[in-house]
Amino acid sequence: MGWGLWMLEILGDLLAVAILGLLLWVLVAFVVDRTQTRHTIRRNYPVIGRFRYWFEHLGVFFRQYFFSLDREEMPFNRADRSWVYRAAKNETLNVAFGSTRDIDKPGTPIFLNALIPISHEAHEPPALLTFGPDCPNPYSTRSLFNISAMSFGALSAPAVEALSKGAARAGCWLNTGEGGLSPHHLSGHCDLIFQIGTAKYGVRNAAGELDDSKLADIAALTEVKMFEIKLSQGAKPGKGGILPAEKVTQEIAAIRGIPVAEASISPNGHTEVKQVSDLLDLVARVRRVTGKPTGIKFVLGDARWLDELFLLIGERGHPSAPDFITLDSGDGGSGAAPQPLMDTTGLPIKESLPQLVALLQKYGLRERIKVVVAGKLITPSAVATALCVGADAINSARGFMFALGCIQAMQCNKNTCPTGVTTHDKRLQRGLVPAEKALRVAQYHQQMTDSLNMIAHACGVAEPRQMTPAHVRLVTRPGHSLPLLDYVQAAAARSEEGARESL
Numbered sequence: 131m132g133w134g135l136w137m138l139e140i141l142g143d144l145l146a147v148a149i150l151g152l153l154l155w156v157l158v159a160f161v162v163d164r165t166q167t168r169h170t171i172r173r174n175y176p177v178i179g180r181f182r183y184w185f186e187h188l189g190v191f192f193r194q195y196f197f198s199l200d201r202e203e204m205p206f207n208r209a210d211r212s213w214v215y216r217a218a219k220n221e222t223l224n225v226a227f228g229s230t231r232d233i234d235k236p237g238t239p240i241f242l243n244a245l246i247p248i249s250h251e252a253h254e255p256p257a258l259l260t261f262g263p264d265c266p267n268p269y270s271t272r273s274l275f276n277i278s279a280m281s282f283g284a285l286s287a288p289a290v291e292a293l294s295k296g297a298a299r300a301g302c303w304l305n306t307g308e309g310g311l312s313p314h315h316l317s318g319h320c321d322l323i324f325q326i327g328t329a330k331y332g333v334r335n336a337a338g339e340l341d342d343s344k345l346a347d348i349a350a351l352t353e354v355k356m357f358e359i360k361l362s363q364g365a366k367p368g369k370g371g372i373l374p375a376e377k378v379t380q381e382i383a384a385i386r387g388i389p390v391a392e393a394s395i396s397p398n399g400h401t402e403v404k405q406v407s408d409l410l411d412l413v414a415r416v417r418r419v420t421g422k423p424t425g426i427k428f429v430l431g432d433a434r435w436l437d438e439l440f441l442l443i444g445e446r447g448h449p450s451a452p453d454f455i456t457l458d459s460g461d462g463g464s465g466a467a468p469q470p471l472m473d474t475t476g477l478p479i480k481e482s483l484p485q486l487v488a489l490l491q492k493y494g495l496r497e498r499i500k501v502v503v504a505g506k507l508i509t510p511s512a513v514a515t516a517l518c519v520g521a522d523a524i525n526s527a528r529g530f531m532f533a534l535g536c537i538q539a540m541q542c543n544k545n546t547c548p549t550g551v552t553t554h555d556k557r558l559q560r561g562l563v564p565a566e567k568a569l570r571v572a573q574y575h576q577q578m579t580d581s582l583n584m585i586a587h588a589c590g591v592a593e594p595r596q597m598t599p600a601h602v603r604l605v606t607r608p609g610h611s612l613p614l615l616d617y618v619q620a621a622a623a624r625s626e627e628g629a630r631e632s633l
Contacts, residue, residue, distance in 0.1 A: 281309025296571025459505020
């Protein structure tokens with residue numbers, strides 16, 4: 131009894147101290163708010179006004195979990211994220227009682243199932259895709275779905291390690307992003323695409339110029355299969371990469387060749403590329419030094435330069451062409467970016483991909499240049515539609531981030547990611563266990579491949595790369611759809627018009 135009374139006295143004292151501390155904080159906060167001149171709300175409504183910022187912060191999470199409907203949240207709705215989470219955990223992907231998708235929404239794909247679907251016995255593996263067949267070291271893969279460019283720096287060390295080991299298990303490639311090659315990329319011994327950004331991180335000299343000897347050293351690694359010259363990316367076409375100062379650790383600075391704790395801001399273009407011919411020269415230089423397939427990545431805006439590029443390739447010969455083009459979408463982007471560029475600059479792939487494919491066909495380069503597509507493609511229907519239009523392979527960044535455990539907290543640029551995916555805070559990284567997440571990366575890839583096969587078989591073809599525009603229609607208005615082929619032909623007409631304007 132005495133022991134209990136003693137505990138009550140202690141609790142009472144602690145409560146009194148807590149109340150006293152709270153009153154003291156309120157008094158200090160009142161004085162600070164009244165005297166500061168920066169925040170109007172806090173100056174006019176001291177103490178109480180502080181809750182406005184707290185509610186604003188919490189509102190993001192309340193909308194995500196309580197108020198937004200399954201199909202309305204942006205940039206990725208709950209239904210699509212849920213599919214990725216279940217696929218990564220290898221849980222059932224079956225649903226009940228009907229689709230919650232609005233099939234009358236313009237742009238919705240409708241796949242045309244065949245009278246006689248392909249049986250499981252007639253299943254074929256994805257066609258072998260070969261990049262740079264004339265290179266000393268061509269690259270061949272059957273993977274339809276791959277991990278898009280996300281640099282070490284934008285992602286944490288355990289996240290990159292999990293992606294590397296997961297890609298090795300899945301048999302797909304991992305793009306390094308523009309931040310250079312780290313030990314974490316090599317940890318899984320997966321196939322790597324080394325991206326050369328405008329700052330040349332990892333292959334630059336002291337002046338920030340491309341260093342052939344460093345390029346050759348990277349190319350000597352068996353894991354590195356191809357090189358990608360990044361001209362622009364979905365999050366911020368027209369601006370280089372942005373890595374906030376708080377994310378530039380000593381390790382990242384050493385890999386990139388930049389100062390520690392200073393913002394890593396890439397130029398918005400390659401200094402070597404002043405005109406279209408310079409781009410072909412740069413591709414030729416990288417391919418000559420590395421001996422491996424070399425491509426370019428961009429977000430399509432003004433497409434007239436592509437006519438000039440393809441005409442020049444015709445003059446120089448098809449071997450001068452990039453071995454692949456990675457087409458990013460204007461609505462892509464997993465890192466930090468200025469909102470005006472994120473929101474309004476660059477064409478989405480639903481418009482740019484048909485144009486690119488039409489131009490390649492027009493100039494007889496469709497077989498020579500492989501097309502890789504990236505940008506918000508995280509579900510089978512989105513990936514299958516891109517394959518129907520003419521993509522040879524698909525890259526996804528945010529899909530694999532979800533597989534790692536990303537909850538779309540929208541804090542990628544703040545070093546405060548609660549799931550450890552995009553932070554260098556060791557405390558927050560602790561929750562991301564590479565061995566566990568690597569398995570989820572591989573399972574997401576496998577479930578995506580299986581789902582693509584299922585769609586292809588329903589449409590009457592043996593494997594997804596056999597799908598064509600004839601296998602899908604796009605909704606234009608409620609109760610009405612048009613063949614995807616019409617969109618492709620319209621894109622071809624636009625490219626013809628653009629060519630005439632450029633001439």
